[in-house]
Amino acid sequence: MAHPHGTDELYALGLKEFRFLSAFLSAHTGIVLPDSKREMVRGRMVKRLRALGLDDFKDYCALLDADPDAELEHVVNAITTNITQFFREPHHFTLLAADLKRLAARPGGPGRLRLWSAGCSTGEEPYSMAMTLMDSLSPAQRRDALILATDIDTSVLERAARGRYPAKAAERLPAGYRRRFIGAEDEDGRIEIAEEVRAAIRFRRLNLLDSWPMKGLFDVIFCRNVAIYFDKPTQRALVDRYANSLKPGGLLFLGHAESLIGVSERFDVVGKTAYRRLP
Ligand SMILES: C[S@@+](CC[C@H](N)C(=O)[O-])C[C@H]1O[C@@H](n2cnc3c(N)ncnc32)[C@H](O)[C@@H]1O
Incomplete structure (x- = not known):
């Protein structure tokens, strides 16, 4: 079910859940996310939680733990930084x-x-x-x-x-x-x-x-x-x-x-x- 209020502010990302996500990503992709990236991660993941009808990050981490392979692509697609340009440098x-x-x-x-x-x-x-x-x-x-x-x-x-x-x-x-x-x-x-x-x-x-x-x-x-x-x-x-x-x-x-x-x-x-x- 989508969040009843639909506002991003209600999806808080606790430090414990952030560190779980961060460890998951680093193990699978090499990408290291320091604690300073917590807000960025929250912002990039909210859409995925909504799509799954989940209300909070605790539930999301449980899902990730239960079936990491199924969710990996979504986490990666949401979190990677993709900024690029033609003829950059x-x-x-x-x-x-x-x-x-x-x-x-x-x-x-x-x-x-x-x-x-x-x-x-x-x-x-x-x-x-x-x-x-x-x-x-x-x-x-x-x-x-x-x-x-x-x-x-x-x-x-x-x-x-x-x-x-x-x-x-x-x-x-x-x-x-x-x-x-x-x-x-x-x-x-x-x-x-x-x-x-x-x-x-x-x-x-x-x-x-x-x-x-x-x-x-x-x-x-x-x-x-x-x-x-x-x-x-x-x-x-x-x-x-x-x-x-x-x-x-x-x-x-x-x-x-x-x-x-x-x-x-x-x-x-x-x-x-x-x-x-x-x-
Ligand atoms: C900032 S972009 C760089 C794009 C381009 N190389 C440039 O310099 O403009 C970084 C890219 O690296 C990819 N990436 C990050 N971790 C990766 C991994 N473990 N394996 C393959 N690609 C990865 C991301 O998905 C992202 O598209």
Whole structure:
């Protein structure tokens, strides 16, 4: 039954229940929620409690305890922070373009190219990678190029795969890219990413804490503003797995507030929060 008064204020989240939710999330996703996030968590979870007809967080925690697998997707979709933008930190895409051209200039061309956007959210990051790829390489050079885009949150993945965004979001694209890769604005004020860009990307659900099914090494990995929510041991283990999954000389891009200092010694710095895997 929906709450009789329907106001969010009545759904109080006690410290005990907050810590239960926080431990649940950290165990399943690596995301660490300090006590200061209690109000944020309450705000993001209220809709789910309403949908379940639950009146308070005690009942919700009992339900989570009884059947964690069934509820995990809902907790994750509600709590993850999904903020992103096209060409966020544009210097990363300048570096990416230069590196793709370097690979293409090798005798025999670039060959098989695999790029990964890990924690892709609503898709702006992998689409920016795909546009950079198309602008940097000829169709022949990118014949065997593919971008994997993964996230733990199924609701953002659905939006990413649709490839439709408010026209305002596309204002961040370089003008030439807008003309080449973006369709006209529709009557709802939305634009659509061109089919050739979408075709370069595979969207998949993947929890970075689980085992990874991908075979073969990557040339480039973007994992920006994802591990920042994890604790240090989880960050270290993740970056180590990235190093194992990259070709020697492959690039790793992190978010603007992240760094490999004290996290990994397997990379050289090549730019602002941009790293190259050591041989
Ligand atoms: C702030 S967004 C970053 C989006 C994009 N990379 C960027 O920098 O603009 C963080 C994303 O990481 C995802 N995420 C958090 N924990 C994850 C995990 N354990 N496995 C996979 N994705 C995760 C979230 O669902 C969210 O979409």
